């Protein structure tokens with residue numbers, strides 16, 4: 586009996602340590618998602634980051650990312666994120682609903698951190714395409730948090746926009762070959778987000794000229810740190826597209 590208990594503990598410990606990502610572009614399967622570090626802006630700063638898959642259950646996942654970054658306070662250092670493996674490849678006009686829920690918190694943070702906590706949703710003319718690629722037409726960001734005076738790409742074109750039961754500032758501008766539209770919470774951090782993304786898609790097609798023929802190519806959620814240090818814990822996250 587003692588032997589089998591010990592063997593179980595060893596297996597659990599091995600699995601947990603294998604799930605902490607430390608390399609610049611490390612990724613790991615995470616249930617219905619793929620967890621990636623994506624420290625794409627690492628060279629503009631000094632620091633480090635790691636991301637850990639905590640658990641998966643059905644379409645829900647829990648994870649944590651810990652980071653400390655210095656220098657170039659206006660440069661994003663990374664986008665550690667979860668990418669849904671299934672919520673993609675659907676035309677906006679064919680989306681019946683796209684329920685998502687995200688419960689998160691900063692377990693710790695240094696004073697004055699500059700970081701967002703955000704969705705990054707990629708749209709394009711074709712059913713599939715990598716995020717931030719030649720296939721991208723739009724990058725739709727939803728900032729549930731933006732601390733330290735950071736700003737999205739482009740300029741603020743509207744404020745007081747009501748979508749999905751929350752109030753947003755809307756930012757717009759070009760990046761590479763795609764347009765960026767960013768919804769930034771007007772009411773501070775939204776740590777318990779529970780909406781239908783279809784409300785955003787409707788607003789974009791009805792009020793921002795996005796064609797309903799655009800496909801959702803990818804839905805990512807994560808954080809863009811600029812400077813400071815923090816531990817960001819996602820207690821539970823899920824997203825789906827029903828067509």
Ligand SMILES: *[C@@H]1O[C@H](CO)[C@@H](O)[C@H](O)[C@H]1NC(C)=O
Nearest residue numbers: 605607633634635651652653
């Ligand atoms: C993860 O990152 C945090 C913050 O940078 C650091 O304190 C911690 O030691 C790191 N852990 C691992 C396993 O790399």
